[in-house]
Amino acid sequence: MDGPVDDAARRAARILAVVRAIPRGQVLSYGEVAMRAGLPGRARLVARVLASATEPGLPWHRVVASGQRIALPETTAAGQTQRLRLADEGHRIAGSRLAGAVAPARPDLDAALWGPGGGHASGR
16 A cells, blocks of 8 residues: 555655756756656755755756756855856856756657657648
8 A cells, every 4th residue: 555655755756866867067947857757836845855865976956946046055065065066067157046058848759859740640
């Protein structure tokens, strides 16, 4: 029988899998991580999962707030670590925001493969 703990562990595992898959030099927002984990609207859950994650090597620093903002204060050790790691990966930081692009919100596989219209054979 599945219980709330099992559900929470599954949600956390999905979130961590998305974070692990963010390529070096790219970032996603908390909301985008939630969306890709199949948990739309759960950006705060993503933040809670990352705050409690202890996995070595987890690229948590690649997750930023909406508007390319770094949510962690610069005065904290974690905020300084995130800024240093992002800069090391080639991001420019202006104040509390990234000066580069965020990974696309929802890549459309059909459009990428088939171009506009997605290769659908409608009308046949």
